Amino acid sequence: MPAATPRVRWVLAAATSVALVASGCGSSGGGGSSSSDATKTFSYQSSEPQNPLQPANANEVGGGRIIQNLFRGLVDYNPSNAEIRMQVAESIDTSDAQNFTVTLKTGWTFHDGTPVLAKNFVDAWNWAATTTNNQINSSWFSDIQGYKDVHPENGAPTTTKMSGLVVVDDTHFTIKLNNKVSYFEYKLGYPAFSPLPDSFYSDPAGFGQKPIGNGPYQFVSWDHNSQVVTKAYADYKGVDPAKNGGIVFKMYTTAEAAYADLQSNNLDVMDQVPPSALATYKTDLGDRAIDAPQGAIQNIGFTLYQPEWAGADKAKVRQGLSMAIDRNTITTTVLQGSRKPATAWVAEGVQGYDAAACGDVCKFDPAKAKQLITEGGGVPGGSIKITYNADGGHKEWVDAVCNSIRQATGVECAGDPKTDFKTARAAITGHTINGAFRTGWVQDYPLNVNFLADVYRTGAASNDFGYSSPQFDQLANQADQAATLQDTITGYQQAEKVLAQDVPAIPLWYYRTNSGYSTNVQNVEFDSFGNPAWTQVEVKG
Template sequence: MPKRLWIFCFTFILVLSSFLAGCSNNKAGSQEKTLIYGRGADSKLLDPIQVTDGESLHVTEQIFDTLVRYEPTSTKVEPSLAESWTTSPDGLKWTFKLRQGVKFQDGTPFNADAVVFNFERWMDKNNPYHKGGEFPYFGYMFGGFKGDKGAVIKDVKALDEYTVEFDLNYPQGPFLSNLAMSPFGIASPTAIKKEGPEQFAQKPVGTGPFVFVEWKKNDHITLKKNKDYWRKGYPKLEQVIFRSIPDNTARLTALKSGDIDIMDGLNPNSVGLVKGDSNLQLFNQPGMNVAYLAFNTQKKPFDNPKVRQALNYAVNKEGIIKSFYSGLAEPAVNPIPPFMWGYNGKIKDYEFNLDKAKKLLAEAGYPNGFEVDFYAPTEPRPYLPDGKKVAEYMQADFAKIGVKTKIVTYDWQTYLDRTGKGEHSMALFGWNEDNGDPDNFLYVLLDKDNTRTPDAGNIAFYKSDPLHDLLIKAQRSSDQEERTKLYQQAQEIIKNDAPWVPLVHATVPYAAKKEVTGFIPHPTSTLYLENVDLK
């Protein structure tokens, strides 16, 4: 080989090697550490107050901070944008001392006025920036909006530059835990005023560890490190990319090939494959969730409790767990999981009994059954790895009692929109608990207050005055023993009225490359990525 050609080839190889090394996101010595997070669906919006879906909130949790937050491994509340707080003896006044020296990602100072701006925007439907959505979580968690009979928050005001006071209409037991929920991330007032609420939901600005860069719909969302983040030394990553890969198996293939670094929505029957791969690691999130079949109680035939009870008897939960969860789930008897305080362990489940189901249908006036649409999600959910196949499994048993179902599917965002408006007759759904309090299951998902469309949390549209009275009384108590008794009574009403078939509480598996460090699945499904690193 001529000397000049040899020198050229050698130089080219060196340059190519350097380029490839720089492209790797898993090398400890690389200049830019990028974590690619594989998930099953795209986000809906990126303004946390406007959404309820995990795919949106997992992204906004990186961009925004809340006043208080949960500890990394529990639902115990710790300081965040608020350094400390006090409450009055009657529970009607809460005072928060705010962290100083914090700035939003657009340079706007974080202070008491910014907190007041956000809460006034959320709570007052007449506020000029209360646009772009229905702000569902605010209504769910705080009893409605300003002027509503059950509204918890009366007023929020700045006492000085770094002190905020909340005046409540009623005491609320889970008030502090509610404030830690990611929908209540504090947004830049400057950005909202500049962009408008609708555009802000596409270009979010908070105080969190990562800054929004770009969003290519149904493909990826890119975030970069907030170099001025107030938690010194964090985040450890330079960049995070959320990549949408709808099929669970395809997502695992992408992980094994190195196209992504971490994934949620791992099929339970793929857990063994991950355990057997020395290049991968497995994480399990406790099952603080519920998958359920909701009956639209405002539509025939599900306005009849006997019909709802009949279908409870026609669901083989053990068969579903064996077929679709590989044992990583337990049958759900109540909406809340057995390890949560307030659980009523005395309630007996509807056993799988098709004869009892037929008898109840006959008593309800449907001796030959009926035909009905059956909504099922196509994208994998943490509590429901394959909604369509679960629906098909249930469909076969329903047919045995004369109930002929037509399975209806939509993409996840359309599914949320249609069920939130009450267009379904029955629908598979689920919930990841947000704050460690039974209120977040029972009030959000089953109280009559949360049947407001188009973003109903209670997609059974179940309205029970006795249940409502118990749940509101429990909300307004700070005595956990009293609240436990009230929630146990509430679960008895729910069991008898049967607005749902509670299906399972699922253990949620995640998989990651062995180079990923610092990842801890949170019981509430909150995604903390500021501690994550690549070695």
């Protein structure tokens, strides 16, 4: 999921058990010593959602983190170890990784009191996949048989129902995929696969402003560019009922303002502390400081949909720009050692991570950088701008990256700040920028597939670059149909090598969660997705 500050999760019933190495969480050692009040809310640093709050219409953290608390799908991830766990699903059975039978638990209800039934999943997925509904995550359903009928490459859909989805009865439905997909269960935890109540279809736009979910938290209000208020849902049937009264997602225009509020107890939990506080936040916050592993990466993407960047020779220019960035110095100084230089397009700790994937392209070499840029015909226009969101604490490192490029190659480089994350994302997805842009990715599921197929495959929901490589797509498709999960992972490692040739995005560094919380809360732990264990946060009485 594209991330605001580096972003909308899952026992396998009949398939494979996998050891997940990206499964750390961090907290202070002092939580839990004070009494708590389960009726009180806590506040969290957020950003204005890019789109209405519809489950298939958020692939950034501003909307995604809200949606993942308002809704629950078939499965999600245990925040303590990142293992798949059942939520609405009682079981998901398959013998061939292509045909699946889903059995639902009984007793689940939406926040309007209506039951969560098999048709609520099937109808929601069909609606999300259909072209005319313009859902940003529609491609997540492309594995399902009949997707191309509801989402054709050209022209209008011939139907609004995928043939691969069949409701058997209220608690059972079947899924048939186009081909075997060994990791399909992992994908089912993504918020786009959430169910929708019957009332959604009469007014999808209105629903997006006042969503009705089935998750641990119920929507209360949305004051745009200020906050989204939720409350705990008393009849929630999931395995993770809330230990607090709700979450207030507070929108901030700068990370510095959020940090100031945290220090004065006007904000309870941060997303990430700003770079300006990295050197001091552990001293400032003491045992309330968070330093935890996170399956996330920071990149610089390119506008390959523009003719001047699309030529084969410009791959050399992008390689050269990557080799002009002194990652070691920037992560050590500007980022205070809180990040680790990236050597791949997959985050460290994720299954399938190949530390050598980027090779020389991620090594600082000013002479080679200058040579490659010259061989590639130079940077289009003679200079480059890096678009970023000004509310995310990115200015310092963007300026440092530009200084490194300028000093190493003589190419002029400057940051192009947009007011907030929503504005930056709108410019990126709307293709209204030129050259380069900051883009982060936080795992949606802890496999290299998520960092590769869901970002670099032609037409993928988060392929903001316009990147299209027949070679990458062929290797990815072969990997998807592999007999085992391990074969799939290995296949995607081969696909990743294509990115080292084309460099649609420059890997910069891997994230950690550097955060903290106020004196108002306790039992605050972060998972490898960069999220707090929302329902486990306790508000002191």
